[in-house]
Amino acid sequence: MGSSNVHVVDHPLVQHKLSLMREKDRSTKSFREILNEIGMLLCYEVTRDLPLELVEIETPISAMQAPKIAGKKLTLAPILRAGVGFLDGMLALMPSARIAHIGLYRDPATLQAVEYYFKAPQDLSDRTVILMDPMLATGNSACAGASLLKARGARDIRFVCLLAAPEGIAQFQAEHPDVPIWTASVDERLNDHGYIVPGLGDAGDRMFGTK
Ligand code: URA
Numbered sequence: 001m002g003s004s005n006v007h008v009v010d011h012p013l014v015q016h017k018l019s020l021m022r023e024k025d026r027s028t029k030s031f032r033e034i035l036n037e038i039g040m041l042l043c044y045e046v047t048r049d050l051p052l053e054l055v056e057i058e059t060p061i062s063a064m065q066a067p068k069i070a071g072k073k074l075t076l077a078p079i080l081r082a083g084v085g086f087l088d089g090m091l092a093l094m095p096s097a098r099i100a101h102i103g104l105y106r107d108p109a110t111l112q113a114v115e116y117y118f119k120a121p122q123d124l125s126d127r128t129v130i131l132m133d134p135m136l137a138t139g140n141s142a143c144a145g146a147s148l149l150k151a152r153g154a155r156d157i158r159f160v161c162l163l164a165a166p167e168g169i170a171q172f173q174a175e176h177p178d179v180p181i182w183t184a185s186v187d188e189r190l191n192d193h194g195y196i197v198p199g200l201g202d203a204g205d206r207m208f209g210t211k
Pocket of ligand 1: 082135137194195196197199200201202203204
Protein backbone atom coordinates (compact mmCIF):
# COMPACT_ATOMS: atom_id res chain seq x y z
CA MET A 1 0.00 0.00 0.00
CA GLY A 2 1.34 3.46 -0.80
CA SER A 3 0.53 6.99 0.26
CA SER A 4 -3.21 6.30 -0.10
CA ASN A 5 -2.77 4.63 3.26
CA VAL A 6 -1.76 7.98 4.81
CA HIS A 7 -4.62 10.26 5.82
CA VAL A 8 -3.55 13.86 6.36
CA VAL A 9 -6.23 15.52 8.46
CA ASP A 10 -6.42 18.97 6.92
CA HIS A 11 -9.38 20.23 8.93
CA PRO A 12 -8.79 23.95 9.72
CA LEU A 13 -9.19 23.42 13.46
CA VAL A 14 -6.49 20.76 13.45
CA GLN A 15 -4.15 22.82 11.27
CA HIS A 16 -4.61 25.95 13.38
CA LYS A 17 -4.04 24.11 16.65
CA LEU A 18 -0.99 22.35 15.24
CA SER A 19 0.56 25.71 14.31
CA LEU A 20 0.03 26.89 17.89
CA MET A 21 1.81 23.80 19.18
CA ARG A 22 4.81 24.31 16.92
CA GLU A 23 5.55 27.77 18.42
CA LYS A 24 8.66 27.43 20.55
CA ASP A 25 7.48 29.73 23.34
CA ARG A 26 4.16 27.99 23.94
CA SER A 27 3.78 26.97 27.60
CA THR A 28 3.75 23.37 28.79
CA LYS A 29 0.17 23.82 29.98
CA SER A 30 -1.01 25.12 26.64
CA PHE A 31 0.95 22.52 24.65
CA ARG A 32 -0.65 19.72 26.66
CA GLU A 33 -4.15 21.16 26.37
CA ILE A 34 -3.94 21.59 22.62
CA LEU A 35 -2.50 18.10 22.13
CA ASN A 36 -5.53 16.75 23.96
CA GLU A 37 -7.86 18.76 21.76
CA ILE A 38 -6.16 17.54 18.60
CA GLY A 39 -6.30 14.00 19.98
CA MET A 40 -10.06 14.36 20.14
CA LEU A 41 -10.27 15.68 16.58
CA LEU A 42 -7.99 12.95 15.22
CA CYS A 43 -10.02 10.35 17.09
CA TYR A 44 -13.10 11.58 15.24
CA GLU A 45 -11.34 11.04 11.91
CA VAL A 46 -9.73 7.69 12.66
CA THR A 47 -13.06 6.18 13.79
CA ARG A 48 -15.01 7.50 10.80
CA ASP A 49 -15.56 4.05 9.23
CA LEU A 50 -16.36 2.03 12.35
CA PRO A 51 -19.19 -0.38 11.59
CA LEU A 52 -22.63 0.37 13.02
CA GLU A 53 -25.43 -2.02 13.89
CA LEU A 54 -29.09 -1.29 14.39
CA VAL A 55 -30.29 -1.77 17.95
CA GLU A 56 -33.86 -1.57 19.26
CA ILE A 57 -34.29 1.42 21.61
CA GLU A 58 -37.22 3.41 22.91
CA THR A 59 -37.38 7.17 22.64
CA PRO A 60 -39.96 9.00 24.79
CA ILE A 61 -42.19 8.88 21.70
CA SER A 62 -41.74 5.44 20.13
CA ALA A 63 -39.57 2.40 19.59
CA MET A 64 -36.96 2.59 16.84
CA GLN A 65 -33.99 0.81 15.34
CA ALA A 66 -31.05 3.08 16.19
CA PRO A 67 -27.43 2.81 15.01
CA LYS A 68 -24.76 1.99 17.58
CA ILE A 69 -21.11 1.04 17.15
CA ALA A 70 -20.88 -2.71 16.57
CA GLY A 71 -18.38 -5.13 18.06
CA LYS A 72 -16.08 -5.12 21.04
CA LYS A 73 -14.79 -1.98 22.74
CA LEU A 74 -11.87 -0.37 20.98
CA THR A 75 -8.39 -0.38 22.41
CA LEU A 76 -6.31 2.79 22.68
CA ALA A 77 -2.59 2.07 22.60
CA PRO A 78 -0.36 5.02 23.50
CA ILE A 79 3.39 4.61 23.10
CA LEU A 80 4.89 5.93 26.35
CA ARG A 81 5.51 8.54 27.11
CA ALA A 82 4.45 11.09 24.49
CA GLY A 83 1.52 8.97 23.21
CA VAL A 84 -0.21 9.58 26.54
CA GLY A 85 -0.75 13.16 25.39
CA PHE A 86 -3.50 11.98 23.04
CA LEU A 87 -5.19 9.74 25.57
CA ASP A 88 -7.52 12.08 27.47
CA GLY A 89 -8.83 13.63 24.26
CA MET A 90 -9.59 10.24 22.77
CA LEU A 91 -11.10 8.93 26.00
CA ALA A 92 -13.41 11.94 26.08
CA LEU A 93 -15.00 10.56 22.90
CA MET A 94 -14.65 6.87 23.74
CA PRO A 95 -14.83 6.60 27.54
CA SER A 96 -15.24 2.80 27.57
CA ALA A 97 -12.19 2.05 25.44
CA ARG A 98 -9.60 -0.43 26.71
CA ILE A 99 -6.04 0.81 27.04
CA ALA A 100 -2.79 -0.88 26.06
CA HIS A 101 0.33 0.82 27.44
CA ILE A 102 3.41 0.38 25.27
CA GLY A 103 6.69 1.39 26.91
CA LEU A 104 9.36 2.10 24.32
CA TYR A 105 12.22 4.53 24.51
CA ARG A 106 14.47 5.70 21.74
CA ASP A 107 18.13 4.80 22.27
CA PRO A 108 19.79 8.20 21.71
CA ALA A 109 22.83 6.63 19.99
CA THR A 110 21.17 4.13 17.65
CA LEU A 111 17.65 5.70 17.54
CA GLN A 112 16.34 2.13 17.87
CA ALA A 113 13.20 1.49 19.95
CA VAL A 114 13.86 -0.36 23.19
CA GLU A 115 10.89 -2.06 24.92
CA TYR A 116 10.59 -1.63 28.68
CA TYR A 117 6.87 -2.19 29.32
CA PHE A 118 3.88 -3.74 27.58
CA LYS A 119 0.48 -4.26 29.15
CA ALA A 120 -2.52 -4.87 26.89
CA PRO A 121 -5.79 -6.80 26.84
CA GLN A 122 -4.93 -10.52 26.38
CA ASP A 123 -6.59 -10.96 23.03
CA LEU A 124 -6.78 -8.09 20.56
CA SER A 125 -7.98 -10.12 17.59
CA ASP A 126 -11.56 -8.77 17.68
CA ARG A 127 -10.78 -5.19 18.64
CA THR A 128 -9.92 -2.14 16.61
CA VAL A 129 -6.67 -0.81 18.07
CA ILE A 130 -5.62 2.82 17.80
CA LEU A 131 -1.84 3.00 18.16
CA MET A 132 -0.71 6.53 18.98
CA ASP A 133 2.47 8.53 19.22
CA PRO A 134 2.60 12.25 18.37
CA MET A 135 5.82 12.01 16.34
CA LEU A 136 6.41 9.51 13.53
CA ALA A 137 10.12 10.23 13.09
CA THR A 138 12.38 7.28 12.19
CA GLY A 139 9.37 4.97 12.47
CA ASN A 140 11.22 2.60 14.82
CA SER A 141 8.90 3.05 17.82
CA ALA A 142 5.73 2.90 15.74
CA CYS A 143 6.94 -0.27 14.01
CA ALA A 144 7.85 -1.92 17.31
CA GLY A 145 4.49 -0.89 18.81
CA ALA A 146 2.52 -2.33 15.90
CA SER A 147 4.51 -5.57 16.10
CA LEU A 148 3.75 -5.94 19.82
CA LEU A 149 0.04 -5.42 19.16
CA LYS A 150 0.06 -7.94 16.30
CA ALA A 151 1.72 -10.48 18.60
CA ARG A 152 -1.40 -10.10 20.78
CA GLY A 153 -3.58 -10.90 17.79
CA ALA A 154 -4.48 -7.38 16.61
CA ARG A 155 -5.65 -7.38 13.00
CA ASP A 156 -7.24 -3.93 12.73
CA ILE A 157 -4.59 -1.41 13.83
CA ARG A 158 -4.71 2.29 12.96
CA PHE A 159 -1.75 4.54 13.71
CA VAL A 160 -2.38 8.14 14.76
CA CYS A 161 0.31 10.80 15.02
CA LEU A 162 0.50 14.57 15.01
CA LEU A 163 3.51 14.94 12.72
CA ALA A 164 5.12 12.48 10.36
CA ALA A 165 8.49 12.57 8.59
CA PRO A 166 8.61 11.04 5.09
CA GLU A 167 11.36 8.71 6.34
CA GLY A 168 9.14 7.42 9.14
CA ILE A 169 6.19 6.88 6.84
CA ALA A 170 8.37 4.89 4.43
CA GLN A 171 9.76 2.68 7.17
CA PHE A 172 6.36 2.11 8.76
CA GLN A 173 4.68 1.27 5.47
CA ALA A 174 7.50 -1.12 4.56
CA GLU A 175 7.07 -3.05 7.83
CA HIS A 176 3.33 -2.63 8.36
CA PRO A 177 1.66 -2.01 4.99
CA ASP A 178 -1.66 -3.13 6.49
CA VAL A 179 -1.73 -0.33 9.10
CA PRO A 180 -3.12 3.00 7.87
CA ILE A 181 -1.73 6.26 9.24
CA TRP A 182 -3.59 9.40 10.32
CA THR A 183 -1.51 12.54 10.79
CA ALA A 184 -2.04 16.30 10.92
CA SER A 185 1.05 16.97 8.79
CA VAL A 186 3.79 15.34 6.78
CA ASP A 187 6.82 17.54 7.47
CA GLU A 188 9.98 17.99 5.38
CA ARG A 189 12.52 15.55 6.78
CA LEU A 190 14.49 14.27 9.77
CA ASN A 191 17.64 16.03 10.96
CA ASP A 192 20.85 14.23 11.99
CA HIS A 193 19.53 13.75 15.53
CA GLY A 194 16.33 12.10 14.37
CA TYR A 195 14.16 15.16 15.00
CA ILE A 196 11.43 16.18 12.58
CA VAL A 197 12.06 19.42 10.61
CA PRO A 198 10.42 21.88 11.04
CA GLY A 199 8.55 19.80 13.63
CA LEU A 200 7.90 21.03 17.14
CA GLY A 201 10.90 19.74 19.08
CA ASP A 202 10.70 16.95 21.64
CA ALA A 203 7.00 16.27 22.16
CA GLY A 204 7.51 14.44 25.46
CA ASP A 205 9.65 17.19 26.96
CA ARG A 206 7.28 19.88 25.79
CA MET A 207 4.17 18.18 27.15
CA PHE A 208 5.66 17.13 30.47
CA GLY A 209 7.93 20.15 31.02
CA THR A 210 11.06 18.06 31.39
CA LYS A 211 13.48 20.36 29.65
N1 URA B 1 10.38 12.67 18.82
C1 URA B 1 10.07 13.94 19.16
O1 URA B 1 9.56 14.18 20.23
N2 URA B 1 10.31 14.90 18.27
C2 URA B 1 10.86 14.69 17.05
O2 URA B 1 11.03 15.62 16.28
C3 URA B 1 11.19 13.34 16.73
C4 URA B 1 10.95 12.36 17.63
